[in-house]
Amino acid sequence: MEKKRISVMGCGWLGLPLAQELVKQGTQVKGSTTTPAKVEVLRSAGIEPFLLSFPENSSKTDLQDFLTADVLVFNLPPSRSASEQSSYEDLLQKVLVAAPASLEVIFVSSTSVYPDLNREVQEADAVASPDASSLMLRCEFLVQQSFADSTIVRFGGLMGSSRHPGRFLAGKTEVPQPNGPVNMIHLADCVGLLLGIIQQEKWGFTFNACAPEHPTRKEFYTQAARQLGLTPPSFASQGEEKFKIINSDFIRQVLNYTFLFPDPLDCLSAPNF
Structure with missing residues (x-):
């Protein structure tokens, strides 16, 4: 595949590791942050940094320069807050309007x-x-209508690096849905799947992205808390069932992808979680 110029909008928990991996592969990467102190972090990682503050971003030139690329990962x-949700749509619309029509776009969504x-x-x-x-x-609709070469990735619950699920429910009581399945995905698989889409140029898709195994909430969060030496949550009786099981067979088939962490329980004891 021809080397592409890639802009990663939002270099946080997921965006920064993705950008770093792209740089390792010899890709020219631009990365945005809203935090002035993070500009040097990006630069030292070989990422061209852009300080973009929304919605009060004053430099239209900076945004257009950032969007001068082959691929945009909107992350x-x-x-x-319900009051800020309309501003999120406005922000996305502003980016899409400023972006060149030739751009290929990955939009990071959620299950x-x-x-x-x-x-x-x-x-x-x-x-x-x-x-x-x-x-x-x-x-998602805005992105799909704006760019034919766009792909939506709906991630499950995010874990890995600084996000250890042992902290999510530790010490809580009467936690509902003890037998409900968890829908989680490790950071390493998030990055692996996004790289696969870019490298294989899989545009025009909507994908679920979630580990194939779904342990129960009680099993998962109890083990996660114990892994950190924290008090496990106590669960309410099952009561009325409310759950969903995210099927991610489609993305595995299209990308021929093998999950590094197919069972979320295996992540908990992995080194360098």
């Missing part, structure tokens, strides 16, 4: 787009549309 997580259907769910169970109740489905 800015939305705020959980939160699926309701609890009490069954296994696949990509077709949540359809992007302009009037969807889900913010991420509306944003």
Whole structure:
């Protein structure tokens, strides 16, 4: 594959390791951050840094320069605040309007787009549309309408590096859904899947990205807390079932990808978690 110029918008927990791996492969990488102190971190990693503050970004030239690339990985997580969700759509729209039409785009989405259907769910169970109740489905639609060469990646629960799930529920009581399945994915697999899409030029897809194994919440979070020496959560009785099992067979088949951590329980004892 011809070497591409890649811009990673949002060099945080996922974006920075992805950008670093791309640099290792000899790729020209631009990376954005909203934190002035992180500019030098990016530069020292061989990433061309861009300080882009939204929505008050004053330099349109900087944004256009950042978007002068072959591939854009849009990896800015939305705020959980309902009042800020419309500004997230505005931010995305601003980026899409400023981007060249030839750009290939990966939009990092979430499996939160699926309701609890009490069954296994696949990509077709949540359809992007302009009037969807889900913010991420509306944003997926914006990306797909703006760029033919775009791919949506719906990640499950993120773990690895600084995100150890042992801290998520440690010490909590009456935690619901003890027998509900977890839908997790390790950082190493997040990076591996995104690299696969870029390298194999898999555009025009919507993918679920989640570890193939789904231990129960009680088993997973109890073991995770113990791994860190923390008090495990205590769970409520099962009650009414509310769950979903994210099926990621499609991305594995299309990319011919083998998960490094197919079972989230195996991650917990992995070195350099």
